[in-house]
Amino acid sequence: MSTEPIDISVDARVRFDWSHLYSATYPLDSLSVDVKVLPGGTWTSIWGKGGSDLESNDGAGNTTPGSMVTETILLDPATYTGQDVQVRFVATSGFGPDLFVDNLIIEPVPACIDPSGLTASNITTASADLGLDREWNGNFLGSGI
Numbered sequence: 001m002s003t004e005p006i007d008i009s010v011d012a013r014v015r016f017d018w019s020h021l022y023s024a025t026y027p028l029d030s031l032s033v034d035v036k037v038l039p040g041g042t043w044t045s046i047w048g049k050g051g052s053d054l055e056s057n058d059g060a061g062n063t064t065p066g067s068m069v070t071e072t073i074l075l076d077p078a079t080y081t082g083q084d085v086q087v088r089f090v091a092t093s094g095f096g097p098d099l100f101v102d103n104l105i106i107e108p109v110p111a112c113i114d115p116s117g118l119t120a121s122n123i124t125t126a127s128a129d130l131g132l133d134r135e136w137n138g139n140f141l142g143s144g145i
Helices: none
Strands: 006-008 012-020 030-038 044-050 069-074 083-092 099-108 117-123 128-130
Touching: 044 069, 083 099, 099 128
Parallel strands: none
Antiparallel strands: 006 083, 012 069, 012 099, 030 044, 030 083, 117 128
């Protein structure tokens, strides 16, 4: 599955949802996301999973998706910003459980990247301890925060 040509005029990212149940009986299932600079570039893999790594752990069944896992991939600005590109998904099946992909979005990188690994503990009516991944640096604005 490939996109039409896309003008990447600013730093961009690729986002999509996926779901898959890994089966040891059919261990050869895989999925990759590739990008090609137009015209005439070659496909380059920017994300991929296969075998037991292609397990979404989201409740997927053999023929039904789970709640879906969202992936976000930053496109290398030196390679893709200012270029026309195509994005494709390449799925390989060992005849195992169905693989589901949805909600492909290619969008500008936001000024403030979405945080991940959010946690809350010691919650009371007046306060809470909040935590997030150390890789993310951001500012919180708002009353009482």
